[in-house]
Amino acid sequence: MSQRGLYAITDSTLLADGKLLPYVEAAISGGARWLQYRDKSGDAVKRLEEAGQLAALCRKHGCELIINDDLALAAELGVGLHLGQEDGSLREARQQLGPDALIGATCHASLQLAEQALEDGAGHIAFGRFFTSQTKPGGPSADVPLLRAARARFSVPIVAIGGITLDNAAPLLDAGADYLAVINGLFGEKSAEDVRHRALAFSQFFTCHG
Numbered sequence: 001m002s003q004r005g006l007y008a009i010t011d012s013t014l015l016a017d018g019k020l021l022p023y024v025e026a027a028i029s030g031g032a033r034w035l036q037y038r039d040k041s042g043d044a045v046k047r048l049e050e051a052g053q054l055a056a057l058c059r060k061h062g063c064e065l066i067i068n069d070d071l072a073l074a075a076e077l078g079v080g081l082h083l084g085q086e087d088g089s090l091r092e093a094r095q096q097l098g099p100d101a102l103i104g105a106t107c108h109a110s111l112q113l114a115e116q117a118l119e120d121g122a123g124h125i126a127f128g129r130f131f132t133s134q135t136k137p138g139g140p141s142a143d144v145p146l147l148r149a150a151r152a153r154f155s156v157p158i159v160a161i162g163g164i165t166l167d168n169a170a171p172l173l174d175a176g177a178d179y180l181a182v183i184n185g186l187f188g189e190k191s192a193e194d195v196r197h198r199a200l201a202f203s204q205f206f207t208c209h210g
């Protein structure tokens with residue numbers, strides 16, 4: 001499988017009222033390669049049920065599922081994991097999930113955090129936010145030169161995140177990002193069909209840039 005593409009991230013507000021599964025299926029049918037389940041509700045029963053449904057959907061379509069923040073849930077489902085700087089130990093995650101699991105780490109705008117994350121067991125690294133983000137407005141910001149420096153230094157997949165849209169994504173791909181992680185610019189659409197078109201457009205971007 002190609003090590004580049006659209007990385008769709010769920011959002012419980014945008015995907016409320018029965019939209020989670022149809023909108024995610026639309027994103028995958030539009031070409032999303034990775035899907036992150038990002039849910040901050042703390043409702044363990046709901047989280048297990050939704051993540052289980054997403055795992056089945058991803059298996060069916062050959063998309064990789066990554067759970068945000070929650071090693072136990074990732075281990076229970078046998079899928080990938082994304083950890084931020086305050087979300088627990090990458091070493092423990094790698095030990096529990098095994099050598100083949102997709103494990104990503106938030107590195108904000110720091111090559112040093114990326115070095116450390118890789119040493120601790122991450123398999124890919126995420127930088128951002130690159131642009132103003134409606135989903136997470138307050139995060140530290142990263143820029144294109146940082147991305148170029150990361151590309152020159154690391155051979156693992158690099159993820160760019162934060163306020164990414166079709167209009168601003170090109171410089172990120174040109175600088176060497178392998179995955180574009182998108183919430184609002186994908187799931188902020190008015191219908192599942194619009195999400196599918198948006199995902200298709202993002203996916204075609206990778207063909208043009210690279």
Ligand SMILES: Cc1ncc(COP(=O)(O)OP(=O)(O)O)c(N)n1
Nearest residue numbers: 068082083084085106126159161181
């Ligand atoms: C691909 C990707 N990159 C960064 C983040 C942010 O993680 P974190 O800093 O832990 O913030 P939350 O998403 O948990 O609010 C991410 N989730 N995914």
Ligand SMILES: Cc1ncsc1CCOP(=O)(O)O
Nearest residue numbers: 129133135136162163183184
């Ligand atoms: C989780 C996260 N981490 C840094 S920015 C961000 C939010 C990305 O969402 P959006 O694509 O809507 O800006």
Ligand SMILES: [Mg+2]
Nearest residue numbers: 069083084087
């Ligand atoms: Mg987190």
